[in-house]
Amino acid sequence: MIREIMKDRFASIALIVLVVMYLMILFADFIAPYSKDFSDRNQSYAPPSKIFVIDENGKFSKPYTYNYKREYMPELYQAVYTLDRSHKYYINLFNRGEEYKFLGLIKTNIHLFGVEKSGRLYLLGTDINGRDVFSRLLFGGRISLTIGFLSLFILFPIGLIYGGISGYFGGWVDNIMMRFAEAVMAIPSFYLLIILAAILPSNMTSTQRFTLIVVILALIGWSGFARVVRGMVLSIKNEEFVLAAKTIGASDLRVILKHILPQTTSYVIIAMTLSVPSYILAESGLSFLGLGIQQPDASWGNMLKEAQEYINILYRPWLLTPGFLIFIAVLAFNLIGDTIRDILDPKGRIRE
Amino acid sequence: MKRVIYLIILIGIIVVSLPACIKKDNPDIQPEIPITQGVNIDKYSINQLFPNPKTVTIKGVDYLQSQLPAGNLGGRIIASTIGEGPKTFNPFTAKDATSSQMANMMYDGLVSANPVTGEVTPKLAKSVEIKENDYIIHLRHGIKWSDGKPITADDVIFTWRDIVFKGLGNTSVRDSIIIDGKLPEIKKIDDYTVVFTVPKPFAPFLRILSNPVAPKHYFTSIPNWEKSFDRILTTTINPKEIVYSGAFHLKKYVPAQRVVFDRNPDYYEINLKNQKLPYLNQVVYLIVGDLNNELLKFEGKEIDTINLQGAAVARYKAREGKSDYAIYNLGPDTGTMFLAINLNNRKNEKGKPHVSYLKQKWFSDINFRTAIDYAVDRDSMVTNIAQGLAAPLFTSESLNGIYLNKNIKGHKRDLKYAESLLEKSGFHKGKNGLLYDKSGNKVEFDLYTNAGNTERESIGVMIKQDLADLGMTVNFKPVEFNTLVNKLTNTYDWDMCIMGLTGSPLEPHNGKNVWASNGPLHLFNQRPPQYNKDDRLSWEKELDNIFEEGALKLNFNERKKYYDRYQQIIYDERPIIYLYSPTRVVAIRRKFKNIYPTTLSGILYNIEEIYIEDNK
Numbered sequence: 001m002i003r004e005i006m007k008d009r010f011a012s013i014a015l016i017v018l019v020v021m022y023l024m025i026l027f028a029d030f031i032a033p034y035s036k037d038f039s040d041r042n043q044s045y046a047p048p049s050k051i052f053v054i055d056e057n058g059k060f061s062k063p064y065t066y067n068y069k070r071e072y073m074p075e076l077y078q079a080v081y082t083l084d085r086s087h088k089y090y091i092n093l094f095n096r097g098e099e100y101k102f103l104g105l106i107k108t109n110i111h112l113f114g115v116e117k118s119g120r121l122y123l124l125g126t127d128i129n130g131r132d133v134f135s136r137l138l139f140g141g142r143i144s145l146t147i148g149f150l151s152l153f154i155l156f157p158i159g160l161i162y163g164g165i166s167g168y169f170g171g172w173v174d175n176i177m178m179r180f181a182e183a184v185m186a187i188p189s190f191y192l193l194i195i196l197a198a199i200l201p202s203n204m205t206s207t208q209r210f211t212l213i214v215v216i217l218a219l220i221g222w223s224g225f226a227r228v229v230r231g232m233v234l235s236i237k238n239e240e241f242v243l244a245a246k247t248i249g250a251s252d253l254r255v256i257l258k259h260i261l262p263q264t265t266s267y268v269i270i271a272m273t274l275s276v277p278s279y280i281l282a283e284s285g286l287s288f289l290g291l292g293i294q295q296p297d298a299s300w301g302n303m304l305k306e307a308q309e310y311i312n313i314l315y316r317p318w319l320l321t322p323g324f325l326i327f328i329a330v331l332a333f334n335l336i337g338d339t340i341r342d343i344l345d346p347k348g349r350i351r352e
Numbered sequence: 353m354k355r356v357i358y359l360i361i362l363i364g365i366i367v368v369s370l371p372a373c374i375k376k377d378n379p380d381i382q383p384e385i386p387i388t389q390g391v392n393i394d395k396y397s398i399n400q401l402f403p404n405p406k407t408v409t410i411k412g413v414d415y416l417q418s419q420l421p422a423g424n425l426g427g428r429i430i431a432s433t434i435g436e437g438p439k440t441f442n443p444f445t446a447k448d449a450t451s452s453q454m455a456n457m458m459y460d461g462l463v464s465a466n467p468v469t470g471e472v473t474p475k476l477a478k479s480v481e482i483k484e485n486d487y488i489i490h491l492r493h494g495i496k497w498s499d500g501k502p503i504t505a506d507d508v509i510f511t512w513r514d515i516v517f518k519g520l521g522n523t524s525v526r527d528s529i530i531i532d533g534k535l536p537e538i539k540k541i542d543d544y545t546v547v548f549t550v551p552k553p554f555a556p557f558l559r560i561l562s563n564p565v566a567p568k569h570y571f572t573s574i575p576n577w578e579k580s581f582d583r584i585l586t587t588t589i590n591p592k593e594i595v596y597s598g599a600f601h602l603k604k605y606v607p608a609q610r611v612v613f614d615r616n617p618d619y620y621e622i623n624l625k626n627q628k629l630p631y632l633n634q635v636v637y638l639i640v641g642d643l644n645n646e647l648l649k650f651e652g653k654e655i656d657t658i659n660l661q662g663a664a665v666a667r668y669k670a671r672e673g674k675s676d677y678a679i680y681n682l683g684p685d686t687g688t689m690f691l692a693i694n695l696n697n698r699k700n701e702k703g704k705p706h707v708s709y710l711k712q713k714w715f716s717d718i719n720f721r722t723a724i725d726y727a728v729d730r731d732s733m734v735t736n737i738a739q740g741l742a743a744p745l746f747t748s749e750s751l752n753g754i755y756l757n758k759n760i761k762g763h764k765r766d767l768k769y770a771e772s773l774l775e776k777s778g779f780h781k782g783k784n785g786l787l788y789d790k791s792g793n794k795v796e797f798d799l800y801t802n803a804g805n806t807e808r809e810s811i812g813v814m815i816k817q818d819l820a821d822l823g824m825t826v827n828f829k830p831v832e833f834n835t836l837v838n839k840l841t842n843t844y845d846w847d848m849c850i851m852g853l854t855g856s857p858l859e860p861h862n863g864k865n866v867w868a869s870n871g872p873l874h875l876f877n878q879r880p881p882q883y884n885k886d887d888r889l890s891w892e893k894e895l896d897n898i899f900e901e902g903a904l905k906l907n908f909n910e911r912k913k914y915y916d917r918y919q920q921i922i923y924d925e926r927p928i929i930y931l932y933s934p935t936r937v938v939a940i941r942r943k944f945k946n947i948y949p950t951t952l953s954g955i956l957y958n959i960e961e962i963y964i965e966d967n968k
Contacts, residue, residue: 037817039813039817041729041732041736041814042732044732044735044736044737045736050375051375052375052376052377053375053376054375054376054377055377056377058376064377072735072740074740075669076666076669076670077665077666077669077739077740077741077937078663078666078669078670078739078740079735079739079740128736128737128806128810129736129810129813129814130736199835205827289804291803291804291832294803294809294828294829294830295809295810295812295813295828295830296812296813296816296828305806306806308644308806309643309644309662309663309664310644310647310648311647311662311663311664311667312663314667315663315666315667
């Protein structure tokens with residue numbers, strides 16, 4: 001399948017982008033020059049570091065950067081950052097910095113790149129508390145990009161089995177089960193989440209709290225999926241191989257699980273890929289409203305919240321980078337989902 | 353063939369993007385610093401004190417005469433209000449700031465305050481005589497309600513005796529003048545003289561007279577008015593029916609959009625040329641959803657005045673020279689941002705302590721609280737979070753308060769001193785850099801604030817780091833606003849909390865709800881209502897006494913001693929650690945004259961005196 005995806009130009013780019021993203025968040029500790037909580041008070045809203053390759057004499061040099069010097073200008077009501085040219089900080093590969101546990105196992109202090117301790121390397125500037133936006137993007141991605149899968153693992157088994165049983169037995173069982181699913185579908189999810197965020201116990205950490213919210217999201221979200229599965233099962237159950245299995249004497253459950261549900265695989269895979277982005281967006285939306293992941297934890301949604309003030313967009317455009325990443329990730333998932341559909345379901349192919 | 357094309361495209365991209373990566377280090381080029389031109393009103397000040405209006409009598413009518421330069425009639429000013437707009441136009445039932453602001457446009461009080469000094473000045477009253485416990489109000493002769501009926505002593509007595517003292521509508525005024533369980537007495541001398549008699553000398557009383565006066569004949573003309581008091585002057589009223597005394601009256605209210613006020617042609621204030629005020633024909637309040645919205649509306653010239661915050665100030669300052677507005681830095685505002693520590697040592701109904709015994713021990717330790725105070729980095733908060741538009745705060749009175757204790761100088765961040773204090777109380781740092789108490793328990797507690805408020809969340813992140821420098825483990829938890837309020841006022845199960853309150857800069861007695869041990873906002877040691885066990889801390893007792901006795905002294909200097917002492921107690925005991933007080937910066941279009949914003953009174957307090965300079 002991967003080979004087939006790679007044949008499609010857009011999908012292959014999307015796949016590479018996603019693989020790179022997931023690798024980056026997996027190795028976030030190693031790649032990020034700072035931890036997510038590292039902050040320098042004197043560098044609040046510092047712009048991205050300027051990296052020089054040609055030195056002041058016009059010669060090529062190892063890349064280096066300068067620290068920023070912040071001066072508060074009372075007559076402008078503004079802090080102005082100027083380069084402090086007294087010391088050059090060369091960018092080192094495998095730089096020694098803050099200690100962390102590599103993949104949660106090996107204690108080390110080697111980061112992919114960085115500058116010496118007194119220097120500051122901010123690839124994408126800093127936020128209000130003087131924390132490196134680039135590092136926080138990587139750590140924030142850990143939540144934003146994985147939260148979607150979590151809910152899929154709850155949503156799909158429920159949807160499959162519920163839809164399978166309903167479609168297979170038909171009649172009044174089907175009638176009752178489908179009416180119930182419709183009732184679940186009618187719950188307005190976003191308002192439910194806002195209420196939930198208010199009544200959840202406050203002693204949960206933001207990750208626990210968000211996990212719970214996602215679980216609840218999944219518990220509402222299965223119904224639409226179950227309906228489609230039921231429709232598919234209705235047509236599959238009349239196929240000859242199902243009749244054959246029944247004649248041999250296979251139990252109902254066995255027929256559903258072994259013979260009918262595998263026929264829906266292609267739809268399941270497509271639906272899964274296409275629903276991941278909606279959870280990424282849900283996370284961003286909730287965190288943006290202050291209901292999801294809370295400070296000081298990072299997620300793309302709550303980082304984007306800082307760019308909410310339009311003044312910040314004008315003066316500190318680097319605060320918009322989480323939004324850009326959300327856009328890329330969602331687009332990539334959708335592109336791949338589309339291509340997978342084309343591959344698994346050639347009849348529905350739109351693009352040639 | 354295809355591969356070759358790809359290769360060429362790839363090389364092309366690299367060639368194009370390479371120069372962007374290769375940056376030349378040129379020391380001569382520094383980032384551009386924006387230069388401001390034009391008016392530089394740095395620290396705004398009114399050169400001479402704001403002149404109080406005087407009373408002049410012309411043909412038997414006691415007019416109020418504005419002492420500001422005379423201007424010309426016409427035009428309108430558009431201001432804004434954030435939120436949902438007014439919920440009522442009845443000044444006696446209004447509970448939120450927007451509603452009372454709108455209602456007070458139409459109903460004047462007996463007195464008002466000077467916007468610079470805070471001194472009480474006459475408004476609807478011609479003068480107020482104070483003889484021991486008697487406040488003798490002399491009303492103006494010849495001034496009228498909008499329907500032509502004279503404003504007399506009957507209206508004043510009706511307002512106080514039949515509305516305020518009976519507790520109709522919002523009872524906060526009534527609650528604030530109960531002295532020793534008794535209300536003042538009110539007596540009519542003649543049609544233009546009223547006497548209030550207070551049971552004891554009570555300093556805040558004079559200012560309370562700024563409460564609006566209601567038109568008796570209008571209120572009583574409504575059938576069954578006492579029972580249906582909430583239904584008087586609702587937002588659905590026909591504006592033509594309203595009987596008012598203020599400079600402006602309601603013309604139109606479009607919910608969620610705007611409130612339009614028209615000029616009162618028969619107002620009792622005149623200018624130096626003896627022309628009737630107000631100058632403006634119309635005052636419009638646009639109802640805007642949030643700060644961003646308001647900012648965009650100001651930029652689009654839809655509104656004429658705005659309060660600026662954070663980075664917006666820098667942007668507007670930079671463009672001030674080329675624009676039609678001026679920026680005024682009014683100095684520290686009445687708002688305070690603070691860190692409260694829960695000193696509650698009581699149990700809930702189930703017999704469980706609100707705060708665990710372990711934490712109670714830490715929090716009740718003055719060294720522990722002082723260490724926190726010394727570890728908090730106020731300067732960074734001011735420069736980073738408030739972006740320079742704030743001042744570090746150490747006192748419970750706001751920096752523009754007239755009762756501010758100027759002897760409390762505060763201190764810089766001092767980790768060494770903080771650590772020495774902790775050591776004194778037996779705390780010690782472990783090898784892992786974490787703090788442990790005498791019995792070896794890790795010092796760890798929760799810090800709450802309301803989620804969705806970027807400013808408070810950033811403060812929380814900062815305090816978490818500040819206290820981590822002492823080895824304390826702080827679990828910072830922004831929670832939904834109502835959850836937080838429930839914790840603070842109901843369940844009391846919190847450790848520390850970042851909050852903000854707005855106090856009155858003129859009347860410290862208004863802070864009684866926070867500082868009195870049975871006050872409804874006594875956050876740091878909240879007692880349930882109807883709690884009658886006396887378990888006050890020694891300094892809580894002293895605070896109770898100060899707020900009892902301070903109100904009884906009428907002389908400013910004598911009173912100030914009491915309130916100086918109360919601020920000193922809060923500073924010494926640190927149940928609430930004050931962080932900073934924001935600076936108020938406003939932008940106002942230059943065409944408006946006679947507009948002198950102050951932190952005490954805001955922008956539009958003298959709305960009747962404001963005029964437009966060049967009214968073509």
